[in-house]
Amino acid sequence: MDENASVPFATTLHVRDHCLCLHVQRAARALARRFDEALRPVGLTNGQFSLLMALNRPAPPSLRPVADLLAMDRTTLTAALKPLERRGLIGIVTDPADRRSKLLSLTPEGRALLAAAVPIWQSTHVAIEATLPGDAPETLRTTLRELA
Template identity: 70%
Template sequence: MSKPREVPFETTLHVRDSCLCLHVQRAARALARRFDEALRPVGISSGQFSLLMSLNRPKPPTIGAVSSLLAMDRTTLTANLKPLERRGLVAVSVDPDDRRGRLLTLTPAGLALLARAVPIWTQSHAAVERRLPGADPEALRTALRALS
């Protein structure tokens, strides 16, 4: 059996310091924790807030449209919808134009919860933007959209 090749520790340090994926993942986790904590009083996580917000449209979106917007596979989206549906925040119905498809709708309770959550998100989001060291938040959003 051959000896495995070694990766120099300097390579580990280089990846630690320069890997965009690592830094975006770390920032995403930190932001999620911050928003999870902020949204705790209304009983939702940051991911649930994003999901509920993605349903706040003039016409109910399909599962496919929401999964695309959230960059989430349909199975994961369906799993994330279940607790919100059980709480009566989201309704899933058959698409009358395509009986195979499902439409997602915020219920009145879901809309009310979202209305309570938005001011919390607004305040938390402004605080996060103020913490960006000399950065232009819109440039950051543009760069992140280019990667997604």
């Protein structure tokens, strides 16, 4: 690698203005801050809300489908589960069908907290979508699904 090599500032500006990854990251951080603030009264972050919602299923899932849904690796998911487990919001048990696997479920406290958080999420979501023109929210969702 050439230590004297440099990238022109014009390239920096081009990347700043055109990089899809940068723009998606910035938007994601702004949305995350907005949902974090909205969910603060019930003691959740947007990530914790998404995780609790991912566990809101008829049957307890194992780590893999939850990690896949949230686009997390299993190690990151395991770390994110610990505070929720300490708070008594989720249960983690060994899968009787496969002792190497864990099953995740909402506790009654977790279900109650999620039920309290959903109206906050709904009103925040409606307010955010109202700032976008016409079909932009659905177009954005479709585009992001295609990228994921």
